[in-house]
Amino acid sequence: MNLQNLRIFLKVAELEHVTRASEELHLSQPAVTKTIQSLEQEIHLKLLERQGRRIVLTHAGRVLKEYAFQIFALEREMEDELTALRDVEGGEVRLAFNRTAGVYLLPLVVSRFRARYPQVTLHISILNSPEIVQALLNWQLDFGLVESESSLCPAELYVEMTTRDELILVVSPTHKWSKVQVLPIAALGQGELIMREEESVIRGMIEQALDRHGVRMHSLFTLTDNEAVKQMVMSGVGAAIISAFSVQRELMRGELVHVPVSNLDLRPRLSLMRREDKLLSPAARAFCSVLSPILEHGLETIRGLALEGE
Template sequence: MNLQNLRIFLKVAELEHVTRAAEELHLSQPAVTKTIHSLEQEVHLKLIERQGRRIALTNAGRVLKEYAQQLFSLEREMEDALKELRDVEGGEVRLAFNRTAGVYLLPLVVSRFRARYPQVTLHISILNSPEIVQALLNWQLDFGLVESDTSICPPELQVEMATSDELILVVAPTHKWSKLQVLPVTALNQGELILREEESVIRGMIEQELERHGVQIHSLFTLTDNEAVKQMVMSGVGAAIISAFSVQRELMRGELVHVPVSNLNLRPQLCLMRRADRRLSPAAQAFCAVLSPILEHGLEAIRASTFEGGR
């Protein structure tokens, strides 16, 4: 099978669109269409079906896509291994962090890694946790940091290291709860909470924990972005239960106040996952070595970095 034809098919399969694939590959649409037809004739199976302007993969197309992803992942691994033999300080790392860790933890890791390994190329994506898991299963990443229960890790993946975040209640200094030593958990049904959208993993975790205490949430309103939630709270509009990683700077500056909540235990796990059957390159191993102590110390590492940055 011609690997260039397979590469063109994979781009079409990933984008589910012939025209867009042609644009990204700098080829004409007829050339891409002809390549797909050629592959179909070669394997004696229909690979795609047109659905309006888009395409859908047949079962054979999905099977070929999966094997193509594995094949080209192995090709990249081979190229990285050969490159590292020429230049041990070089290489590439493909990684993804979930949105909270990507905004508040990743910059610290990248800063330290770049100081030690300036020649390594990093390809970084900020995705939600299910997207990271799928990208790992599709051979698109070396590793990813996800918010997940380690007990439900897919069998193809393994957990390299893990730490815990903490979800805490924060309010503005002017809020009516700001001077409380402890807030009764039952007070969270007063319609003061600004929440993430219903599809949010964090929101689901909050609702499940409050349900355990017999508390039903009546939200003030919902937002789809952690930074928007934080800014709204800082402006004095309501309260929020939010990642402790995300508010260290504001807590140190006194722009937000942490209000302890009785009997509330919200500690989502952050797990570094990778494929169990994929060899990590020296560059990827070096990145993990930089990441490991930061994950181990979690909030303390972020607090220290925040303090140094604020001096």
């Protein structure tokens, strides 16, 4: 099978759109269409079918897409290994962090890595944890940091290292809970909480914890972004249970107050995962060596940065 034809098919499969694929590949639309038809004739199977104005992959198309991901991931590994033989500081790293770690941990990691390995190209994505797991399974990443317990890691993936976050209740200094020594967990059902969307892993953890204590949550409203939640709380709109990573600077400055909650101990695990059968390039291994001590001292590292900012 011609690899260039397979590369063209993969772009069409990713975008599910022939015209956009042709534009990204700098090819004419008829040329892309002809390539797909040639592949279909070669394997005697239909790869695409039309549903109204859009195209979708057939079962054969989905199978070929998965293998194409693996083939080109292996091709990138080969190129990285050959590059490393020429220049140990060259190569590329493809990684993804979940949204909280991507905002509050990743900049520190990248800054330290770039200082030591300026020639390495980084391809970084900020995704939800389920999206990262799927991208790892599809051979699209070298590794990804996800909010997940090691026991929930898919069989094809390997947990390289882990750290713990902490979920804490925060309010503004003017909020009615700001002077409370320890808040009864039942108070969290009073409609004061600003919550993330229902699909959020963090929201799921909070709801499960409250359910265990017979507390039914009534949220004030929901937002899809941690920073938006934080700004709302700082403005005195309501309270939030949020990642301790995300609020260290505001706690140091007195812009937010941490309110302990009785019987509530939420410490989600952050796991750095990769495919067990994927060979990491020297560049990817170097990135792991920079990331490892930062993850090992995760929350302490962020607190230290907050103190430096003061």
